[in-house]
Amino acid sequence: MTWEGWAHAVHLLGAMFWAGGMFFLVLVLMPIGRKVLPPKEYLALVHVVGRRFRNISWIVLPVVVATGVIKAARAVGSWEALGTTPYGRTLMWKMAAVTIALIIATAHDFWIGPRMTNSVREGASAATTVWRRWSRLSGLALLVLVLAILGLAVKLRMSYFE
Numbered sequence: 001m002t003w004e005g006w007a008h009a010v011h012l013l014g015a016m017f018w019a020g021g022m023f024f025l026v027l028v029l030m031p032i033g034r035k036v037l038p039p040k041e042y043l044a045l046v047h048v049v050g051r052r053f054r055n056i057s058w059i060v061l062p063v064v065v066a067t068g069v070i071k072a073a074r075a076v077g078s079w080e081a082l083g084t085t086p087y088g089r090t091l092m093w094k095m096a097a098v099t100i101a102l103i104i105a106t107a108h109d110f111w112i113g114p115r116m117t118n119s120v121r122e123g124a125s126a127a128t129t130v131w132r133r134w135s136r137l138s139g140l141a142l143l144v145l146v147l148a149i150l151g152l153a154v155k156l157r158m159s160y161f162e
């Protein structure tokens with residue numbers, strides 16, 4: 001396989017881990033954990049699982065971005081084509097969505113999450129309610145953005161068949 005093929009494979013694996021992991025947490029682990037565990041144990045589980053997922057994600061994400069940029073540079077070819085071809089424009093939308101997603105993920109993982117954990121530990125229920133709301137809101141925004149990024153990735157690939 002060429003180095004480009006490797007870059008594509010690594011990009012796909014990283015994207016799969018990040019997007020798949022996020023959907024697994026929100027659609028499987030959290031609703032089932034909430035149903036079968038007492039609130040304290042549920043929070044402890046979400047805390048440890050979330051922290052592990054975050055730690056691996058922030059190793060995987062730079063790799064996904066780097067391999068994406070390598071592929072993009074090869075596929076588009078020039079700065080001009082980025083703004084003037086349908087492929088280039090889709091790519092710009094994708095990069096914009098990734099940038100916003102990374103900003104929200106940073107806030108969610110390093111600012112909102114730790115504050116929510118602290119407020120739970122300190123027993124500050126009013127603060128916990130506020131941080132939990134922000135955590136849900138930023139998590140939801142991330143899911144929507146990840147869906148958009150995946151949709152744009154498929155659109156990039158579909159452009160080969162147009």
Ligand code: HEM
Pocket residue numbers: 011012015016018019064065067068069071072073075094095098146149150153154156157
């Ligand atoms: C700055 C960041 C990124 C850039 C520049 C980028 C760029 C690209 C490019 C150029 C392709 C190849 C499309 C083609 O076949 O022509 C691609 C494929 C893909 N990207 Fe990204 N990407 C980035 C981040 C992401 C992220 C964060 C995700 C996951 C949420 C993702 C998911 C995918 C998927 C699933 C494909 C496969 C599409 C296919 O081959 O059918 N990308 N990306």
